[in-house]
Amino acid sequence: MADELTVDIVTPDERSFQGPANGVRAPGIEGSFEVRRDHAPMIAAFGIGPLIVKTEAAHEYADMHNDRIVFATSGGFLEIIENKVMVLAETVEPASDIDVERAESAEERAQRRLSQEVQAEERETYEAARDRARNRLRVAMGKVGTRQS
Structure with missing residues (x-):
C-alpha cells in the first residue's frame, strides 16, 4: 500500500x-x-x-x-x-478490552477523594486518576473526541 x-x-x-x-x-x-x-x-x-x-x-x-x-x-x-x-x-x-465497570469505579474513587480536603500534590494525583478513568470510559463507549466533565 x-x-x-x-x-x-x-x-x-x-x-x-x-x-x-x-x-x-x-x-x-x-x-x-x-x-x-x-x-x-x-x-x-x-x-x-x-x-x-x-x-x-x-x-x-x-x-x-x-x-x-x-x-x-x-x-x-x-x-x-x-x-x-x-x-x-x-x-x-x-x-x-476496557472494563467499563472498573473504569467507572476508578472515576468514582477519584471524585470521592477530590471532594475531600487534600494537599495540592494529592489533588494532582487524584485529578490524573480521574482523567485516565474518564478517557478509558470515552474510548470504551466510542465517544472519542467528545468532552465530558
Whole structure:
C-alpha cells in the first residue's frame, strides 16, 4: 500500500500493536496531531487521551466499520523516522478490552477523594486518576473526541 506506515506500540509490559497503518492520531501535549506517510522525523510527547491507528488491514482490535483501532493511553512518547512510528506508552488499552465497570469505579474513587480536603500534590494525583478513568470510559463507549466533565 502506497500510504503505509509501520507502527509499533509498546508499553513497559508488552507490545500492544505492530503492523501497517495509514495514519496515527495521538493526544499531543500541546494538542492532538496526526502522522501520515512521509512525515518529517519527530519525537513528541503525548498525554492522556485516545491513540488512534488508522488501518485497512484486519487486526484483532480493529473497528471494521471505521477501519481504525482506538486505544486509551495515559501518555508517553512517539517517534517518527522514515515512515516508522514507534509509540512508547506508559499504558495503552484497546477499546475492546476496557472494563467499563472498573473504569467507572476508578472515576468514582477519584471524585470521592477530590471532594475531600487534600494537599495540592494529592489533588494532582487524584485529578490524573480521574482523567485516565474518564478517557478509558470515552474510548470504551466510542465517544472519542467528545468532552465530558
